[in-house]
Amino acid sequence: MTIQELMAELAVSPMTIHRDLNKLAETGRVVKTHGGAALPETPETPVATAGCAICKRTIPERTAVVIQTERQGILGACCPHCAMALLDRIRTTDLVLVTDFLYGQMVNADEAAYIIGSSVTYCCRPGILAFATWEDAEHFQRGFGGEILGFVQAREAMRRKQSLQRAPQPLTWEAQAPAAITGSPRSERPR
Numbered sequence: 583m584t585i586q587e588l589m590a591e592l593a594v595s596p597m598t599i600h601r602d603l604n605k606l607a608e609t610g611r612v613v614k615t616h617g618g619a620a621l622p623e624t625p626e627t628p629v630a631t632a633g634c635a636i637c638k639r640t641i642p643e644r645t646a647v648v649i650q651t652e653r654q655g656i657l658g659a660c661c662p663h664c665a666m667a668l669l670d671r672i673r674t675t676d677l678v679l680v681t682d683f684l685y686g687q688m689v690n691a692d693e694a695a696y697i698i699g700s701s702v703t704y705c706c707r708p709g710i711l712a713f714a715t716w717e718d719a720e721h722f723q724r725g726f727g728g729e730i731l732g733f734v735q736a737r738e739a740m741r742r743k744q745s746l747q748r749a750p751q752p753l754t755w756e757a758q759a760p761a762a763i764t765g766s767p768r769s770e771r772p773r
């Protein structure tokens with residue numbers, strides 16, 4: 583995606599976000615906060631009780647993702663990891679809100695920054711954390727490492743990681759085998 587394309591998208595999204603947030607707030611699914619939205623205090627939201635749509639675990643407050651779909655209504659995911667898997671399965675989405683890992687407010691998924699591969703694993707593996715701003719993500723990265731990505735790049739990175747995990751083991755072994763065979767076993771354990 584080019585900067586121009588990104589700018590074009592960002593220019594459109596704020597209005598859409600407010601409209602959709604209002605819609606969600608009216609039905610009590612989110613509580614509008616300054617510059618964002620949060621899940622309601624009451625634990626009896628459909629999202630909170632249903633658990634993650636992918637892995638079924640209880641949705642942690644700090645990493646919750648809310649996906650509004652036309653056909654299936656509101657879906658919840660435990661963290662961006664499961665949310666991205668879910669987004670690959672469902673075709674149409676109106677709105678995706680991710681929870682900022684540091685402050686807990688919900689922000690539009692397109693505008694959040696994501697960290698993959700940090701030393702913090704909070705929910706699913708490979709872990710991916712969302713941040714409201716790139717600045718926050720950079721501060722977090724300084725302490726805990728990882729790579730900062732935008733939404734689109736993060737989704738691509740997660741797909742790559744998933745397909746690597748699913749790749750048959752022998753393929754990896756064959757690729758590494760020549761080096762392992764030529765190396766002397768004794769050199770690995772010197773006496």
Ligand SMILES: [Zn+2]
Binds near residue numbers: 634659
């Ligand atoms: Zn999950």
Ligand SMILES: [Zn+2]
Binds near residue numbers: 664706
């Ligand atoms: Zn998760």
